[in-house]
Each structure stands twice: as structure tokens, then as C-alpha cells.
Amino acid sequence: MENKIHELRKQNKVTQSELAEAVDVTRQTIISLENGRYNASLILAHKIAQFFDLTIEEVFEFNLEEENIR
Numbered sequence: 001m002e003n004k005i006h007e008l009r010k011q012n013k014v015t016q017s018e019l020a021e022a023v024d025v026t027r028q029t030i031i032s033l034e035n036g037r038y039n040a041s042l043i044l045a046h047k048i049a050q051f052f053d054l055t056i057e058e059v060f061e062f063n064l065e066e067e068n069i070r
Contacts, residue, residue: 002061006034008052023047 009019016030023044032038033048040048040060049056 001039001063002036003033003040004059004061005030005048008054008059012052019048019051022051 005019008014009016016027016034020027020030024047025044029038029044033040042056045056045060049059052059
């Protein structure tokens with residue numbers, strides 16, 4: 001699952017640490033999300049989207065084929 005977290009952080013001048021603190025995760029989790037090594041839970045995805053005042057779909061790009069869902 002791809003996401004726009006890095007771009008959103010840069011646009012809003014938010015550090016990884018600031019975002020991590022706001023959504024109650026570690027900075028390492030934010031790094032892993034940005035690098036595509038970790039997929040956010042629904043709760044975390046909601047918190048991140050809410051932080052940027054966006055919908056989950058505006059932050060996360062869910063590809064059904066890539067996730068092997070038919």
C-alpha cells in the first residue's frame with residue numbers, strides 16, 4: 001500500500017517526530033510507513049488522515065491487485 005505521508009509532512013512542515021507524537025506511534029513507525037516497509041492499521045490510518053484533515057483514501061493508495069484481493 002502506497003501513501004503520501006512524506007509529501008504531506010513536507011507540505012505542512014511537520015517532522016517525523018511531530019507526526020509520530022500526534023498519532024501516538026514511534027518515529028520509526030513513521031519512517032517505516034514512508035518507506036513502504038509497514039502498512040498502517042485502520043486505526044493508525046484514520047489518525048494520520050485526521051491529523052492532515054484528509055480522508056484515508058487521500059493519504060493511502062490501496063491497490064487491490066497488489067494486495068491479491070479480487
